[in-house]
Amino acid sequence: MAESVSSASASSKVKSNPFTSAQTQLCDDGNGGLLQNGYRVDGASVNYATGEIRIPKSAFKHGLNIAEYTRNHLQNGSPSYESVSGHLRTVTDVVVIAPQTAQVSFISSPDTRTINEVFNLGAQVFDILQDIPYPRAALLNSWLFEVGGKLITERNGVLYQDLDPRTGAARAVGTLDALSGRVSLNDIAPDMLREIKVLGGIYTTGDFAVKTFSGHTATAPLKPRSFTVYAEMNGKMIVGRSQADGSLKSDNEQDLQGTVDYETGFFTFTTKQPILPLSVRYSAVSQSHVPLSAERLGINPTRLPADGRVPIFRAGDYVVLSNEMVQEIGSVHSAGQVIPFARTNCDRVCVIDANGQHVNADKYVDDLDNNKLTWNTPLDLGEYTLPLKLVLIHEEDNRIVETDISGNLKLQDPISRDYPIENTYISSAVVGGDLQTxxxxxxxxxxxxxxxxxxxxxxxxxxxxxxxxxxxxxxxxxxxxxxxxxxxxxxxxxxxxxxxxxxxxxxxxxxxxxxxxxxxxxxxxxxxxxxxxxxxxxxxxxxxxxxxGTMMPVWFLRVIQPHKSARNQDNSDGFRACLRGNTEIL
Incomplete structure (x- = not known):
């Protein structure tokens, strides 16, 4: 008897294929056999006890159209220029199992197997500058092509088809690399594309591609972080942005790396792939300085930095890292009332009224270990404007080990918790040492x-x-x-x-x-x-x-020279001083 296959195995191999559908219907004759079109099928059987169904291959023989593909060279000697074409071949001696709930699948050998054909549609590349000696480059915004009877227009290296002259709408179908002269056309059926006609275009000769470029800005000095350089590499624009230390970095650091000197305006960079020198451009902000009289200014201006920024932190300084969270506690308060904190593990708390005035600390007791505040008895809040707020503070002191020009600080000890960026500050601290009356x-x-x-x-x-x-x-x-x-x-x-x-x-x-x-x-x-x-x-x-006494004399010097105030000036500039200690007042 011919080899048989299980229907369960066959149904698990159903795949979607572009073949002619074939259907075969079998039914039970009630005696353990199978009927096809009213006739008993030799070798077919049904086991009513186990549910096993055995069907010979002869019951599923049909003709199918199978696609075969061949590769064609578009140009001799250029293996990268290939297309794919196909034709249909009819196969008659195959077994087809096609449940009504699935599309056609076929079995062409005794072993059950799945066959997949994968091929790319229309990824075609042409060199429109071949036979032109190096160095060479295509001039963008000057090319017009014809493919399959349709015009393709190039704009800024992108190829457009079906251009509507009234609205300017078009469909992008490929790209043009100015440096290599390669035209890439996408999503074009292989049998539709045999040639590309160049109807017009301009190319240049004599420009060499480079991987290292150096230049000098028109003016200097430059404002830090303001220098940006642009270059075209393999048809795409790469951008290098200056950092605080003068280094140049791109989004992909391998594409472009370099440096810029903010004082002189000299810059240099290297790229991963060659670029056209004519494609390089930059933008920057230059700074100019007006000489000031030391007598009028009240300070020797030669000691001021060029960018006007004065470092306030130095290696070895003590600093305090803090974050504040404000908790609304309303307008109804009574003696002995307990208010739980909205955050745990607080290092310091205070109460302020609606005008920002601090509520005297002798009116409450804060229990930082149990995250709560208790109003004292008796309680009189008549001098404060309601509603009140709790300020819950996370803070810790540390020491600076290293600073750099970017403003980053390296701390001596690891911080004890994560601090959110919002409302987190680092403050300078003056150490008083042991203070005792x-x-x-x-x-x-x-x-x-x-x-x-x-x-x-x-x-x-x-x-x-x-x-x-x-x-x-x-x-x-x-x-x-x-x-x-x-x-x-x-x-x-x-x-x-x-x-x-x-x-x-x-x-x-x-x-x-x-x-x-x-x-x-x-x-x-x-x-x-x-x-x-x-x-x-x-x-x-x-x-x-x-x-x-325990008081430590500290000088606060805040100097703002007379100047013309700008309109809509923000008057929120200021500072706060906080006395911190690790002992109780005695």
């Missing part, structure tokens, strides 16, 4: 000689100041760096003087000495009244000591 040991002298000295000048007094049992009390929010003098006007009346502040307190020895610092409403220092002892003081006696 303290006072020197007081000393007494019988009379004041008008000289501020840190040692006794004369004899000690009969009265003794007991600071061992009743020490001078200092707080970081009141104490300052100052030399103090307590002078007796009588055995009980005293006055307190500061070297720089003058008279700050006038009272008697029966009251704690606590002159108020008007900047913080806290005492500069507090000397308990018990320290004066049982007496022995006389008019003219004085007590001398020095105090040192």
């Amino acid at each position: 303290r006072s020197t040991e007081p000393f007494t002298q019988t009379n004041w000689h008008g000289i501020w000295e840190n040692a006794r000048n004369g004899n000690p007094t009969r009265g003794v100041l007991n600071v061992k049992d009743y020490p001078i009390v200092l707080t970081s929010d009141g104490a300052i760096e100052e030399r103090w003098r307590i002078e007796f006007r009588s055995p009980t009346q005293i006055e307190v003087y500061g070297e720089n502040l003058g008279l700050v307190w006038d009272n008697d020895v029966n009251t704690d000495v606590a002159p108020i610092n008007p900047a913080t409403d806290k005492p500069y220092f507090t000397l308990p009244k018990q320290a004066f002892g049982m007496g022995g003081w006389e008019a003219g006696n004085c007590i001398r000591f020095n105090t040192f």
Whole structure:
């Protein structure tokens, strides 16, 4: 019996092919056999128990038209110029299995297999400058061709067909490479294209292609990052853009690389493939400088950089990296109310009102570990404009290891978290070191000689100041760096003087000495009244000591020279200073 195939195997091999459809219908005769057109098929059977169906190959023999393809050389000796043509051949001794839900598939050998034919339609390349000696190049926007009776127009290296002269609409069908003279036509059927007619065009000779190009801008110096160079390579435009360090880079770094000197305007670059020198052009922004009088400017202008930018960070500087997130907390607030934070792991928080005024920190307690804020009891927010906002801050300090001209900073330590670009700033920091309030040991002298000295000048007094049992009390929010003098006007009346502040307190020895610092409403220092002892003081006696506060003197110098304000000028320029520390105020 002829070899048989399983219907399940045949249906899995169904593929779409351009062959003539053939259909064969078989039906069960009820006795385990198969009928075709009313006649029993020899060798065909149905196993009702297992469901297996066996069909001989003879039941599916039909004639099919099969396409065969050959390759044709368009020009002798040029293997890259080829086309594909085809014809149909009729095959009769093949087995065809064609379920009604699929297109035709065929089996032409005892083994079941799938056959695919893949070929390209119309990718045709012609050299319109062949036989023209090198160096040569096609001049763009000058060529007209005829292919298959249709005109093809070239514009900027693109080939268009079916041009509508009224609307300018056309269909792009290929490209022209000016440097090589190659015309590429796409999506053209092989049997439709046998030749291309050149109806018109201009070519040039004498221009060499180069891979390295050097030049000089018309003016200099140049504004950094403003230089851009353009060149044509293999029919496409490549663009090299200048970076902050003067390097030239293209989107594909292998296409173009080079450098530009912003001071002199000299540039040079190399390309991956040859380019036409005449295709190179550039754009740049030059800078000019107006000489300024050092007397009027108030600073020696020769020390200013050419581009006007002054570096504010240097290697070794401490910086603070921070990001702020604003959380709206509304207008209804009550004592003891707990407000959860909208972000976790905050390093610092503050509350501001609708006008940006900071709410005094003694009105709430922030719990950074548990991500919440609690209003104190009692609560009075009458001096603030509602609604209020929470400012949740992520920040950390670091040290700069390296800086470069592009503005990039290399930090010494890895950052502890990801910072979003929006609302993230890096700020310079002045390190104060360990700051602690303290006072020197007081000393007494019988009379004041008008000289501020840190040692006794004369004899000690009969009265003794007991600071061992009743020490001078200092707080970081009141104490300052100052030399103090307590002078007796009588055995009980005293006055307190500061070297720089003058008279700050006038009272008697029966009251704690606590002159108020008007900047913080806290005492500069507090000397308990018990320290004066049982007496022995006389008019003219004085007590001398020095105090040192936690305040660190920092100069802020922000200079804007007189100038004419531009219309619609943005007045948002400014800066903020923040005092940071890792200890509580004592």
